[in-house]
Amino acid sequence: MDGYFGSYTVVLALFAIGAVIVTGALTLNRLLRPARPTPEKLLTYECGVDPVGEGWAQSQVRYYVFTYLYVVFAVDAVFLFPWATVFAAPGFGMTTLVEMFVFLGFIALGILYAWRKRVLVWA
Amino acid sequence: MAELIDAAVRLVAIVGAFLVLPLVAGQAEHKAMAHMQARLGPMYAGGFHGWAQLIADGVKFVQKEDVIPAAADRRVFAIAPAVALIPYLVVMVVIPVGPGLVGVDLDVGLFFVLAVMGVGVLGSIMAGWSSGNKYSVLGGMRSAAQLMAYELPLVLAASSVAMAAGTLSLPGIVDAWQWWWLPWQAIGGVVFFTAGLAELRRPPFDMPIADSEIIMGPMTEYTGIRFALFMLAEYAGIIVVSALTSVLFLGGWHGPVLPGPVWTLLKVALLVFVVIWVRVSYPRLREDQLQKLAWVGLVPLALLQLALTGVVRVLTG
Numbered sequence: 001m002d003g004y005f006g007s008y009t010v011v012l013a014l015f016a017i018g019a020v021i022v023t024g025a026l027t028l029n030r031l032l033r034p035a036r037p038t039p040e041k042l043l044t045y046e047c048g049v050d051p052v053g054e055g056w057a058q059s060q061v062r063y064y065v066f067t068y069l070y071v072v073f074a075v076d077a078v079f080l081f082p083w084a085t086v087f088a089a090p091g092f093g094m095t096t097l098v099e100m101f102v103f104l105g106f107i108a109l110g111i112l113y114a115w116r117k118r119v120l121v122w123a
Numbered sequence: 124m125a126e127l128i129d130a131a132v133r134l135v136a137i138v139g140a141f142l143v144l145p146l147v148a149g150q151a152e153h154k155a156m157a158h159m160q161a162r163l164g165p166m167y168a169g170g171f172h173g174w175a176q177l178i179a180d181g182v183k184f185v186q187k188e189d190v191i192p193a194a195a196d197r198r199v200f201a202i203a204p205a206v207a208l209i210p211y212l213v214v215m216v217v218i219p220v221g222p223g224l225v226g227v228d229l230d231v232g233l234f235f236v237l238a239v240m241g242v243g244v245l246g247s248i249m250a251g252w253s254s255g256n257k258y259s260v261l262g263g264m265r266s267a268a269q270l271m272a273y274e275l276p277l278v279l280a281a282s283s284v285a286m287a288a289g290t291l292s293l294p295g296i297v298d299a300w301q302w303w304w305l306p307w308q309a310i311g312g313v314v315f316f317t318a319g320l321a322e323l324r325r326p327p328f329d330m331p332i333a334d335s336e337i338i339m340g341p342m343t344e345y346t347g348i349r350f351a352l353f354m355l356a357e358y359a360g361i362i363v364v365s366a367l368t369s370v371l372f373l374g375g376w377h378g379p380v381l382p383g384p385v386w387t388l389l390k391v392a393l394l395v396f397v398v399i400w401v402r403v404s405y406p407r408l409r410e411d412q413l414q415k416l417a418w419v420g421l422v423p424l425a426l427l428q429l430a431l432t433g434v435v436r437v438l439t440g
Contacts, residue, residue: 008227028185033188044255047258063414097433100430
């Protein structure tokens, strides 16, 4: 339980407990349930009517531009966390504050650009 | 040895909370929603105002036949509920209830929470894709689209609190909390809670499920115990998001007169009620309206909050 990674053993233990809860529920279900499959029962339910065509229908991903934007900004946001803990430490103060505004300026400019380019609409 | 027992007691408490609080939230939803709509809600199970309704539901779910459609991708279909549920349990390990009352105080707690909570949505996407059902695929796609919308405001608002407290540890954040953070971090709090609602796929952000247009979205083909696990994940998610909002923005265990843990639970209960209230009050947004709300509304507001936090923090030294 000691050392830097010691505290993560508790997290791992909880993860294991979670797996046990799920498998326990499924096992209990296995012991208690009936199993009488028929072709009609195993048919995809969809909206209650017999399905027409393939389940994996072709569809257009209309939000792929948002996905790009999201990836760009999410990567930026990760860098905020280590910075957030030290930016007000003695000796940083004003310097990091100005740097923060530069950072926010870049992000805001990016969003403004995307908005002006009209990619923030559902195409 | 004492250390092991200590950890075991904490884990048992967390698992207990994980199995009980979602049911309490679910029952509260049944009753509050019913009364808001001039109904009574469940009245029979257990005798007193139908308090045992969800237990009865659980007993029924566990006896149901496990139907996996022939057209589904069996393995992915089978593990999707676990992927949706377990992250919320794991997140609970770092949420403090009172001073010292926390599963484990990770020094990157906030980062850990955001990283693990992001996994939960994969369960919904997996379920949507593996079902072999057009509506489920649409629902899964909508889940993914929703992730693009809420994740960034959620992360930015959370990092504002980390800046204010100068630490990522959740107990550390609550320790540093002062009453005037309430107005100072108010914008961030609203952004965080709204984005959290979208993460939970709760109304008004329930277009991935949208029962009146795409049946039940990714969960359409699920029955019995696997469906119950998805439901448990949803209500556990409500508890986790409410608890995080109260820990990060409402000061967790701080409050007059009553003991700390009671304050935390009161704040969580209040936010759970707000989640239910919002569900009853607002119509569903369209997916593109959510994108617009997120990118034109929530993200700029979160950036504003970051600027405000930085300025105030540096000026007050």
